[in-house]
Amino acid sequence: GAGVSQTPSNKVTEKGKYVELRCDPISGHTALYWYRQSLGQGPEFLIYFQGTGAADDSGLPNDRFFAVRPEGSVSTLKIQRTERGDSAVYLCASSSWGGLAEQETQYFGPGTRLLVL
Amino acid sequence: QKEVEQNSGPLSVPEGAIASLNCTYSDRVSQSFFWYRQYSGKSPELIMSIYSNGDKEDGRFTAQLNKASQYVSLLIRDSQPSDSATYLCAVTRGNNFNKFYFGSGTKLNVKP
Numbered sequence: 695g696a697g698v699s700q701t702p703s704n705k706v707t708e709k710g711k712y713v714e715l716r717c718d719p720i721s722g723h724t725a726l727y728w729y730r731q732s733l734g735q736g737p738e739f740l741i742y743f744q745g746t747g748a749a750d751d752s753g754l755p756n757d758r759f760f761a762v763r764p765e766g767s768v769s770t771l772k773i774q775r776t777e778r779g780d781s782a783v784y785l786c787a788s789s790s791w792g793g794l795a796e797q798e799t800q801y802f803g804p805g806t807r808l809l810v811l
Numbered sequence: 812q813k814e815v816e817q818n819s820g821p822l823s824v825p826e827g828a829i830a831s832l833n834c835t836y837s838d839r840v841s842q843s844f845f846w847y848r849q850y851s852g853k854s855p856e857l858i859m860s861i862y863s864n865g866d867k868e869d870g871r872f873t874a875q876l877n878k879a880s881q882y883v884s885l886l887i888r889d890s891q892p893s894d895s896a897t898y899l900c901a902v903t904r905g906n907n908f909n910k911f912y913f914g915s916g917t918k919l920n921v922k923p
């Protein structure tokens with residue numbers, strides 16, 4: 695596709711429920727990132743995939759958060775037992791690994807606005 | 812101490828003026844630096860990247876990097892009302908080039 699796409703664009707759920715957020719990266723991009731952005735803050739790193747494997751999941755806040763990328767393309771961020779504090783915009787980004795690691799540039803999708811009531 | 816610090820603003824400039832946005836970072840060995848623009852309710856959009864000390868120009872935008880002083884700035888010449896947005900500074904830390912640390916952003920208002 696032309697850019698990173700994310701679905702749904704908005705998700706309202708109740709405290710304690712399970713949610714899945716989907717990201718479809720730019721075609722050919724091998725690296726995929728998940729961020730969370732709260733109001734008035736910059737994006738906060740959650741997890742990074744290189745291909746199918748999670749290369750860095752140090753930003754996941756706790757074990758309620760999990761992400762997968764089984765075929766090295768689409769990724770799903772899964773949140774169990776949602777809490778009101780999980781309400782935020784969840785952003786996905788991808789990059790292409792052009793050869794110079796220090797010059798990797800991340801391109802963001804439109805985000806999923808999650809509201810936990 | 813936060814990894815990346817930005818003045819939250821708002822920074823108000825008149826149309827046609829130069830807007831100067833600043834960012835400081837804490838990790839002396841940071842190597843990659845990015846400026847993103849984010850309109851209200853939208854996702855971040857890459858404006859500039861810079862990796863070496865000095866200036867990098869792209870159209871009306873100039874990024875300036877000073878690693879010794881650990882700051883990076885973005886100048887916007889001939890500011891337009893359409894430049895009104897929040898500008899996010901992002902840096903990488905050490906040799907981990909894939910984990911971006913973002914500042915909280917500076918809100919820019921360009922007044923017609």
